Amino acid sequence: MSLVLKISDTERRTRLALRHGLARGMPTVEAATEAMTVLHATEAATVQLSLWARVPGVTVADVDRALYDDRALVKQLAMRRTLFAFPRDLLPAAWGSxxxxxxxxxxxxxxxxxxxxxxxxxxxxxxxxxxxxxxxxxxxxxxxxxxxxxxxxxxxxxxxxxxxxxxxxxxxxxxxxxxxxxxxxxxxxxxxxxxxxxxxxxxxxxxxxxxLPEMPSPLAEAEGYSELVRRWLATFGPGTESDIVWWLGATKTIVRHALAQLEAVPVELEGGSTGWVLPDDLGPVEPIGPWAALLPTLDPTVMGWKERGFYLDPADRPFLFDTNGNAGNTAWWDGRIVGCWVQDEDARVRVVLRQEVPREGRTALDTTAEKLTAWLDGVRIVNVYASPQMRGELLG
Missing domain, CATH: 1.10.10 (Arc Repressor Mutant, subunit A)
Known part of the structure; x- marks a missing residue:
């Protein structure tokens, strides 16, 4: 198999920052959800907090309006028997696959x-x-x-x-x-x-x-899987076959058929493994400056890949993920997970670092924590999937 180009971990982190709305934000709840393909909704607060991290100025009312009034987002059980908030137009693909x-x-x-x-x-x-x-x-x-x-x-x-x-x-x-x-x-x-x-x-x-305003018909199974893989590649590509199989909760045969149908292009990833991108996604991405983000439990960015080495130190995995690979709250600096965040008894958000970050990063994370504290306005989030690090901090 001929690999047309190599995509470094640095470029993958830049793609993540821009496409996931973490470095520059997204204009609306709907745009942010479409950019992420779907939002995890197993924990209800994840939908709200994932959108807070991506849509400047978003309110709880904005999210509720998209979910319950406009119904542009619809919660649906799908990949890996997980609940997601789907853009409404993607439902037929999920229903059929x-x-x-x-x-x-x-x-x-x-x-x-x-x-x-x-x-x-x-x-x-x-x-x-x-x-x-x-x-x-x-x-x-x-x-x-x-x-x-x-x-x-x-x-x-x-x-x-x-x-x-x-x-x-x-x-x-x-x-x-x-x-x-x-x-x-x-x-x-x-x-x-x-x-x-x-x-x-x-x-x-x-x-x-x-x-729903209109009741669409489910897509045929192969067509539905191909559309889900297409959206995944646009959001998370490049990624490996193993990444897609895990995220989709399907089989290698299903994923390989979808990649062939989409004419996906194999690329070399740092470390020598093979990743996949859409055929119109081979151009370089513009460099960006460092950025900070606080993402909630099961956020779609953290949960987009099975192979997470390009943004996660393997030594931190047992502290920030459970044994099934579910992520708790995470703190990000310049494209990497550097720790987690918790709330104290007064609902103040506090960043807990596991990696060294420069003073600029610490300041940016603390500022983000202050903004999240203000946005939550006294609401304390209880997480079913709290990571070992989060549980340890809460227990003192």
Whole structure:
């Protein structure tokens, strides 16, 4: 395979800074989300904080307007069974590919669970009946929380058991959230307005065709995957095949087919590995000055690649990521992760460095922390995916 050019780690960091809106910002919530392909939404606060880091002057109301009024952004379970905020135009690609893959996995898991729990001897019929009951209840166009649906529908009242009680996620749990997860992955229902504070995931649910201005059809599987890979390359390229497989939650075969369909171009990365870019993305990028950023847990920049050596010291990985590769809050200086950030009891943001930075960098990070403290205005963020470094700081 002939490699047409070499892209250094320095150039990759510059691409990241410019394309992710971290060095110069983005004009709107919609532009920033499109630039990132999708925003991680597993933790509700990540959407707000990821946009704060990229859109100067953004407010909570601006993000809520895009999510719940204009509906330009829509939350959808997709790649790696992860919840994302998608630009609305990208939903058909996800529904036909990554979300459909998750839905198949969720359906098989749910069938196994309801039978094991003694709720039915015919799990497919049970899933069909439960799904139809939920869709019928939501047909009036009035969004409802999972708890409200569970109270209204006896079919959702059961419980299942996964793992064992002594394990962190083991023991009995309600069946209703699993049914909602399946219907959401299938694109039949969608998360509507949030029923709680913006920093918490408390969604209401409604029929997708009631929520969207127009109900598009899912793309064919191969076409859907190709579009997701195209967007990924525009946001994160160059990246390796391993990066794309991991981010997409798919297989090498799927990724290789998409790269071929897109006529993606192989390039040499620093260290000798092969990366991929779109055919119109071979030109150099303009140099930029140093920049500082504070990114939230599971921010899309941090989570865009599996192979993170060009912006992360491997020695810091056990402190700033969990064992599954999920990132906590991160502090960035000049294209590299140099530590994390936490909040004290008074909700003040504090930067915790793991790498040496020049005085200019320390000043820039402290100034960014002051701005974030002011923006949060006393709101304290509780992170499910707090990194070991964050937990250690909070425990003192």
């Amino acid at each position: 990554a979300a459909a893959r998750v839905a198949r996995q969720q359906r098989a898991r749910l069938a196994k669970d309801v039978e094991a729990a003694g709720l039915t001897t015919d799990p497919e019929a049970w899933i069909r009946a439960a799904s139809e009951a939920v869709l019928a209840e939501l047909a009036d166009g009035q969004p409802r929380t999972t708890s409200q649906l569970r109270e209204a529908l006896t079919v959702l009242a059961g419980r299942i058991t996964r793992g064992t009680p002594e394990k962190k996620w083991g023991g009995p749990s309600p069946i209703a959230p699993q049914v909602m997860t399946l219907l959401g992955a299938e694109g039949r229902i969608v998360r509507a307005a949030n029923a709680g504070h913006w920093r918490l995931n408390k969604p209401t649910w409604t029929l997708t065709d009631r929520w």
